[in-house]
Amino acid sequence: MGTIIRSCAAAGVKGLVTCGDCVDLFSPKTVRSSMGGIFHIQYKHFPGSDKAIAFFKENKILTYALALTEDNTIYDIHRWEGVALFIGNESNGLQKSTVEKCDRSVFIPMPGYSESLNAAVAASLAIYETVRYRLGKGR
Numbered sequence: 001m002g003t004i005i006r007s008c009a010a011a012g013v014k015g016l017v018t019c020g021d022c023v024d025l026f027s028p029k030t031v032r033s034s035m036g037g038i039f040h041i042q043y044k045h046f047p048g049s050d051k052a053i054a055f056f057k058e059n060k061i062l063t064y065a066l067a068l069t070e071d072n073t074i075y076d077i078h079r080w081e082g083v084a085l086f087i088g089n090e091s092n093g094l095q096k097s098t099v100e101k102c103d104r105s106v107f108i109p110m111p112g113y114s115e116s117l118n119a120a121v122a123a124s125l126a127i128y129e130t131v132r133y134r135l136g137k138g139r
Contacts, residue, residue, distance in 0.1 A: 002033025004119075007037075015044065017052055049086065066094070071104065078133075108122055
C-alpha cells in the first residue's frame with residue numbers, strides 16, 4: 001500500500017479510497033514505504049466496494065476496475081480524468097461483483113510470460129497512464 005500511496009502522490013492523484021479490511025494507511029510500515037506520500041493525498045474509507053461505487057456514481061465519477069478481463073487495455077481508455085480506479089488485493093484481485101458494478105473494466109497487457117503483476121506495480125502503471133493522459137491533453 002505504501003508504494004501505491006507514493007505513486008499517487010507523485011502522479012498528482014487527488015485522493016485514495018480504501019474499502020473493507022484494507023491495510024491501515026497509518027501503520028508504521030505503510031507510512032515508511034509511502035516515503036511521506038501519505039501526507040500529500042486525501043483519503044476516505046468505505047466499509048465495502050458497494051458503498052464506494054455508489055458514492056462515485058452519486059458524484060458522477062466513472063469507475064474503472066483493474067482486472068484480468070478481455071475488455072479494454074489501459075491504453076484503449078481515452079478518458080482518465082474524473083475517474084476512480086478500483087484495484088484488488090495481491091492474492092485475489094477484485095471480487096467479480098465489484099468488477100461487474102464498475103462502469104468499465106481495464107487490464108494491463110502482458111505479452112510476456114507472467115499471468116499477473118504485483119498489485120502495487122499494476123496500480124502504479126495505471127496511475128501513470130492518467131499522467132500520460134493529462135500531459136497529452138493540451139497537444
